[in-house]
Amino acid sequence: MRYIFSGQDARTTRAKSAVKGQIMETQELKALIKEIVQEVLQQEKLTLYNTLLPYINNTENQEWNQFSL
Secondary structure, three states: OHHHHHHHHHHHHHHHHHHHHHHHHHHHHHHHHHHHHHHHHHHHHHHHHHHHOOOOOHHHHHHHHHHOO
16 A cells, blocks of 8 residues: 555656646746747837838938037
């Protein structure tokens, strides 16, 4: 009888270890997804920024600076 309980305890320990391993993998996956989403949002923000701001060449920039204080 004691041997059976020991086996059950060992299986329980392995099961808990496996669950902990899955939790770590889940946490790593969440961190990876979060990082990827942040990179995509940063790229989209940069694209929007570049789209909304017109390109100004040096001549236009000099003309603009004449009007500023």
